[in-house]
Amino acid sequence: MKTLYWLLTTCVLRTVCQPLAFDYLVAGGGTAGLVIANRLSEDPGITVAVIEPGDDVRDDPMVLDVDLAGVTFSPSLDWNYNSTVQPQLDDRILPYHSGKAIGGTTVINGMYYIRGDRANFDAWEKLGDSGWNWDTLFPYFIRSENFTIPSSAQLDAGMTYIPHYHGRDGHLKTGNPYQVENGSFHSSARETCENLGITLNRDLNSGETRGYGAYPQTLDRDANVRESAARAYYEPIDSRPNLRVIKGTVKRITFNDSVGSELVATGFEYTDDRGNLVSVTAEREVILSTGTLVSPVILESSGIGNPRVLARNGIQTKLALSGVGEGFQDQPLWTLLFQASTNISGHIPFAAFATAQDLFGTKIGSIAAATSRNLTSWSQAVSQRLNGDLSPRVLEARFRVQHDMIFNKNVSVTELEFFSVGSIIGIVFSPTLPFSWGSIHLDSPVAVNNPAIDPNFLSIDFDIQTAIGAGRLARKIWSTKPLSNFTSAFLVPGDAALPKNATDAEWTDVLKSSCGSAYHGIGTCAMLPKELGGVVDPTLKVYGTANVRVVDASVIPVLMSGHPSAAVYALAEKAAKLIKKSLATGICPVSSTPLSRF
Structure with a gap:
């Protein structure tokens, strides 16, 4: 009867052109948004709508094909954003x-499943996020994962794992493709x-990444297809009558009058595929899950953010939060390409992670000391790039936690990934914990999906x-035997350069x-104390609001070595789980009255 009532009510609302109403509204049908929608809609008495502009x-074979992982950037599947001009990178x-x-x-990424180092997550709590650390997140890594144990042939090809660190009953399938290279590459790379x-490293997901090892991927090994968030969390439950995906682009959060000192969200305004502006109502909460690049600009378009940025876009400030869009952290990336001297067939899902000790050797002590002395000046430089929206004092406090991770906790500071494409073989190297932080802001009051992205790479x-x-x-690995036997010429950038x-x-x-x-951006709606530039509290609720949460990579305050x-x-x-726990109050934040349950 509950389900029938909800369906009839929805039909009536459509007929009289009144705004649709749901208990929970989720902006963005990506990784986090679909997890949230799946878990909340497990309760048939809760209605959930996800608003997503994509199809x-x-x-789509381009999505499913595991051989196209990380190279499928079709305009129909990719927003194809651009950064602002980067003066420090030759403009x-x-x-x-x-x-x-x-x-x-998750429909276009490289399908890597590498969590990072324990200390990366413990730093969240050290920065003030009570209850968020490796030990408290580990059960949720296990809860989400459905790991496929390698076959005997895959074990022979170098796949290793430690059972304790993997879940077997979650929604997300992980593992390795059957097409793993079964020649001598693994043993040669390992020996080198x-x-x-x-x-x-027998398991790169153990909370310690340092070493050489095989990494699992987000794929269904037996079906030989990509395992996207949609395939894991949405497609199996897309027939739930209390869950709906609405095609549209969220423009802003709508608000009622404040209750006490907090803003109360009433829903979203979004544009449909015909360009019409549509309103939809949330009876309980609105949740932004549009990612690091877009969640901050939706907050800004809604009047939440730095008053200076809002005024520049002609937006009235409803809630001043200077941290919105600031402290953008991403990992830079480079590729070395070689001509292969021998045929390599199949995938080579192997990577090496190195610490500062590995990179700097006997100089590590002096570099650690010099780095510590420079944190103040780096904080000033980054703050200036951010127009002072995060103060030098705030940045230095956060930088010191990162310095501790690098030089005292010995986390990995670089990732090196091996790959081959036809007759080309190579390695990607990416520093994991840069101090060059940037920002993401609204570039126009009407262009939520055209953010001004400033990664600020290599400014420190x-x-x-x-x-x-x-x-x-990376260059030394490929010039050291036995791995050097696989190359015949250095192609990119080449010996001349x-x-x-x-x-x-x-x-x-x-x-x-x-x-x-590396497209690993985090931090633009950081889960931190307000005095450190935080945007959301440890319940992921936006400071100063009663019922607005952000759940996506933008809330992660520290990059991980993964x-x-x-x-x-x-x-x-x-x-x-936190949101479900809040349901126990039975109070509707919009009206402060008991929520009607179907």
Whole structure:
């Protein structure tokens, strides 16, 4: 009867053209949004709507094909954003890929499932996020994952794992494709890394990434297809009558009068596929899950953010929060390409992670001390880039936690990923914890999906120093036997630009001219105390609001030595539990009256 009542009510509302009403509204049908929608709609008495501008692409072969992971950037699937001009990178503009479909960026990403180091997550609590650390998130990593144990052939090809660190009953399938390279590559790469002091890591998801090892991917091994957030969390339950996906682009949050000192959201305004502006009502909460690039600009378009930024866009300030859009953190990325001297068939899902000790060796003590002394000046430089919206004092407090991770907790500071494409073989290297932070803001009051993205890569000299160390390690790996037997020529950037004994100046020129993004952005709606530039509290509720939450990578306050997607699944699982816990009050935030349950 509850389900029938909801369906009849919905039909009547459509007929008389009144705004639709749901208990929970979720902006964005990506990783976090679909986890939230799945978990909340488990209760048939709760109605949930997800507003997503992208299409349902469950049958798109470009999405399903595991061989196209990380290279499918079709305009129909990708927002194809661009950064602002980057003066420190030879005035270049960098592309920013972001998935445009139900499933979000999980329909186009590289499918890596690497959580990061324990200390990355423990830093959340150290910065003031009570209850958020590795130990409290670990059960949600397990809850979300459905790990496929490697076959005997895959074990022979170098796949390793430790059962304790993997879930077997979650929604998200992870594992390795059957097409893993079964020749000598794994043993050669492992031996080479060990010769350079980077030992085997039997499970890169154990909370310690340092070492050489195989990583799982978000895929259904037996079906041989990509496992997107849509395939894991939406498609199996898309027939639930209390769950609806609405095609549209959320423009802003609508608000009622404040209750006490808090703003109360009443719903969203969104544009449908005909360009019409439509209102939809939330009886309980609105949840932003549009990602690091868009969640801050939706807040800004709704009047929440830095008054200076809002005024620049002609938006009246409803709630002043200077941290919105600030402290954008991303990992820069470079690629070295070689001509393969021998045929490599199949996937090579192997990576090496290195610490500052690995990169700097006996110089580590002096570099740690010099870095500590420079934190004050770096904070001032980044604050100036951010127009003072995060003060030097705030940035330095956060930088010191990052410095502790690097030099005292010995987290990995660079990731090196091996790959092959046809006759080309190569390595991607990406520093994981840069101090060069940027911002993302609304660029126009009518263009929510055209954010001004400023990653600010390589603006801090230590980040250049780390990238040079990572690049030299990557080059050394490929010039050390037995792995050097697989290459015959250095193609990109080539010996002319980067000879074997390249100077720091030569490396710096290459780094600036070829720097790209790993698309691992976090932090633009940071879960932190307000005095540290925080936007949401440890319940993921936006400060100063009664019923607005942000649940996506934008709330993560610290980059991890891994890939954010794994962390976002766990974060969203925990967020869903927090939201369900709030249901126990039985109070509707919009009206402050008992919520009518169907």
